[in-house]
């Protein structure tokens with residue numbers, strides 16, 4: 001048998017998303033974007049640091065066009 005109780009819990013939800021390159025607000029219901037997170041490991045110079053980024057499609061296209069493979 002299980003018994004239950006009601007508790008109040010604070011939950012964090014996304015309010016707004018801004019592109020980390022250009023600063024423009026991203027409308028996730030209207031456009032796609034790149035979100036990524038990286039937790040740096042022991043072999044890096046950032047051991048334990050965690051970085052998260054949101055990049056709009058226009059900045060993604062501009063950024064990836066600079067990649068060596070894109071040239």
Ligand SMILES: [Zn+2]
Nearest residue numbers: 019022056059
């Ligand atoms: Zn952008």
